[in-house]
Amino acid sequence: MSDPSETFTVKSSRSLTEPRAVRWLLTGLALGFLTLFLVIPLVFVFVQALAKGFSTYWTAIIEPDALAAVRLTLIAAAISVPLNLVFGVAASWAIAKFNFRGKALLITLIDLPFSVSPVIAGIIFILLFGRQGWLGPWLAAHDIKIIFAVPGIVLATIFITFPFVARELIPLMQAQGSEEEEAALVLGATGWQTFRRVTLPNVIWGLLYGVILCNARAMGEFGAVSVVSGHIRGLTNTLPLHVEILYNEYNFAAAFAVASLLALLALFTLAAKTIVESKIRHHPGKTTGKTEG
Amino acid sequence: MGIKVENITKHFGGYTALNGVDLDVHEGELVALLGPSGSGKTTLLRIIAGLEAPDSGSIYFYGEETTHRRVRERKVGFVFQHYALFRHMTVFDNIAFGLTIKPRCERPDKSHIQKRVNELLHLIQLENMADRYPSQLSGGQRQRVALARALATEPKVLLLDEPFGALDAKVRHELRRWLRRLHDEIHVTSIFVTHDQEEALEVADRVVVMNQAQIEQIGTPEDVYENPATPFVFNFLGKVNLFHCRDGEGNPHKGPDGKTVGYVRPSDIHIFRDAETPDDLSAEVILIQSAGALPCIELKRDDNGAMVQVEIPRERYRALQLNVGEKVFIRPQNIRTFQTE
Numbered sequence: 001m002s003d004p005s006e007t008f009t010v011k012s013s014r015s016l017t018e019p020r021a022v023r024w025l026l027t028g029l030a031l032g033f034l035t036l037f038l039v040i041p042l043v044f045v046f047v048q049a050l051a052k053g054f055s056t057y058w059t060a061i062i063e064p065d066a067l068a069a070v071r072l073t074l075i076a077a078a079i080s081v082p083l084n085l086v087f088g089v090a091a092s093w094a095i096a097k098f099n100f101r102g103k104a105l106l107i108t109l110i111d112l113p114f115s116v117s118p119v120i121a122g123i124i125f126i127l128l129f130g131r132q133g134w135l136g137p138w139l140a141a142h143d144i145k146i147i148f149a150v151p152g153i154v155l156a157t158i159f160i161t162f163p164f165v166a167r168e169l170i171p172l173m174q175a176q177g178s179e180e181e182e183a184a185l186v187l188g189a190t191g192w193q194t195f196r197r198v199t200l201p202n203v204i205w206g207l208l209y210g211v212i213l214c215n216a217r218a219m220g221e222f223g224a225v226s227v228v229s230g231h232i233r234g235l236t237n238t239l240p241l242h243v244e245i246l247y248n249e250y251n252f253a254a255a256f257a258v259a260s261l262l263a264l265l266a267l268f269t270l271a272a273k274t275i276v277e278s279k280i281r282h283h284p285g286k287t288t289g290k291t292e293g
Numbered sequence: 294m295g296i297k298v299e300n301i302t303k304h305f306g307g308y309t310a311l312n313g314v315d316l317d318v319h320e321g322e323l324v325a326l327l328g329p330s331g332s333g334k335t336t337l338l339r340i341i342a343g344l345e346a347p348d349s350g351s352i353y354f355y356g357e358e359t360t361h362r363r364v365r366e367r368k369v370g371f372v373f374q375h376y377a378l379f380r381h382m383t384v385f386d387n388i389a390f391g392l393t394i395k396p397r398c399e400r401p402d403k404s405h406i407q408k409r410v411n412e413l414l415h416l417i418q419l420e421n422m423a424d425r426y427p428s429q430l431s432g433g434q435r436q437r438v439a440l441a442r443a444l445a446t447e448p449k450v451l452l453l454d455e456p457f458g459a460l461d462a463k464v465r466h467e468l469r470r471w472l473r474r475l476h477d478e479i480h481v482t483s484i485f486v487t488h489d490q491e492e493a494l495e496v497a498d499r500v501v502v503m504n505q506a507q508i509e510q511i512g513t514p515e516d517v518y519e520n521p522a523t524p525f526v527f528n529f530l531g532k533v534n535l536f537h538c539r540d541g542e543g544n545p546h547k548g549p550d551g552k553t554v555g556y557v558r559p560s561d562i563h564i565f566r567d568a569e570t571p572d573d574l575s576a577e578v579i580l581i582q583s584a585g586a587l588p589c590i591e592l593k594r595d596d597n598g599a600m601v602q603v604e605i606p607r608e609r610y611r612a613l614q615l616n617v618g619e620k621v622f623i624r625p626q627n628i629r630t631f632q633t634e
Binding site for chain 2: 182183185187193198
């Protein structure tokens with residue numbers, strides 16, 4: 001860029017901005033709000049967790065019930081995230097690239113878990129699979145336990161995290177259109193080759209972003225899981241439920257210690273999300289690259 | 294016969310995109326499908342490619358029916374208006390795509406693919422751009438890469454959908470001349486869609502003029518320009534003046550019969566200072582636009598107040614020394630008459 005245009009840019013940006021006092025006020029307000037509602041609580045979690053020393057902290061974490069909760073949380077996420085990944089890719093591929101009857105209905109259904117309260121989601125599963133529920137007698141007859149057991153928790157988690165991947169991919173795929181897929185087909189590619197070599201690489205970072213958010217929610221979900229879990233220590237407690245139990249027993253140090261695990265997960269998610277976001281921005285597919293010639 | 298289109302009909306909901314279209318494209322020919330938007334030209338191209346299925350009718354490639362064959366089995370090269378390059382692949386990988394996805398038994402080995410891609414890069418004059426991504430290329434460069442990608446698999450048929458539509462005027466001119474030269478070199482049976490009559494007349498061996506889901510006329514560029522079969526073709530292939538005249542007589546002076554309309558190109562009207570024959574019409578100069586290849590004069594007829602556009606050679610324009618508001622005489626020649634319904 002040449003000098004004259006640069007001075008022009010600087011001048012125009014100065015004339016477009018607010019007085020110094022207003023800028024400081026707005027920035028200060030935003031930062032103050034962030035500190036009050038996000039930073040202080042997060043710091044407080046770690047301060048409380050370590051309030052009675054590191055050994056207390058460590059004991060709370062390696063205690064068998066806590067470890068069982070970690071294991072169950074990991075299992076629920078390990079099942080629900082891949083399932084939602086497959087479903088999300090399939091649904092968004094269908095919605096973005098094809099026209100079919102009931103498309104609008106499908107989009108609405110995918111959004112349902114976002115609009116329904118998690119508690120209601122949990123109750124739906126109780127009404128379906130609980131002892132007094134629709135399928136209860138049949139399940140009891142075949143000795144299958146869903147409610148107050150691991151399958152119920154996995155089901156509730158899948159339901160809650162249902163929209164994450166699809167919601168991320170649908171707008172991305174719609175924006176990209178289907179011309180590249182058509183080009184691949186004309187060049188002789190099969191459907192699978194087209195998907196693997198054209199569609200998937202174009203959405204890979206968006207997909208990863210959706211998976212990260214999906215995973216964070218799967219591990220942190222409380223409401224729906226709480227309803228179907230039954231809170232059996234060491235058996236059907238996920239991490240968030242375990243934190244609640246410890247807190248209700250006035251075992252604050254242990255509660256915050258376990259909570260700090262979830263907070264760490266959140267921080268890790270945040271970092272991963274930032275990295276993926278920057279990848280999306282620098283991906284050659286986005287039109288930020290310089291055009292020459 | 295390279296491509297044969299037989300009685301193709303296509304509806305989108307209640308809208309008729311193609312209505313019983315027949316077309317023959319000879320082997321090695323470059324044919325333009327020309328028409329306004331909504332005339333069905335792109336739909337016809339996509340049906341030939343297999344990207345769209347016709348409601349009825351048949352498509353043949355080299356005598357073989359392909360109507361129900363899958364897109365990927367038709368072995369066509371297709372160039373999209375907006376390039377449709379694979380954005381996450383380099384120029385090299387884009388061009389090589391058609392070769393690398395072939396089944397293992399048919400796939401050429403790596404060195405072979407490398408050689409073929411380099412040949413094509415040379416053909417499109419982008420040898421040093423192999424490692425660039427599409428987003429780092431200009432529109433004209435992208436479209437050339439798209440063409441190379443389509444040619445890599447040596448298609449039997451090359452189809453181009455408004456290939457220069459998204460480019461600016463200068464690049465468009467360069468690229469269409471380049472396409473013409475390229476076609477003279479490789480002689481692949483080609484159809485390209487355009488709404489730009491100048492482009493069709495300049496590039497194609499034959500022009501197919503389409504309107505409202507049907508073909509209006511097929512002919513060489515000279516043919517469709519000099520002898521338009523319908524008023525639509527006359528109108529679409531350049532500027533035109535309408536004169537109401539009497540049936541069978543290309544003479545607007547004899548008074549209209551209400552049913553016959555004479556079509557005259559602006560360059561077929563002469564301007565005189567004085568009436569030389571009693572048939573010359575008197576008119577007033579309204580507007581003079583002297584920039585451009587041919588100066589364009591707009592006149593208003595004295596008898597019925599109709600506007601007439603005239604293009605005259607530059608020398609003639611200088612000799613006449615016209616001024617706005619002046620009274621002159623005009624004499625239309627080469628009038629084509631059509632009966633109105």
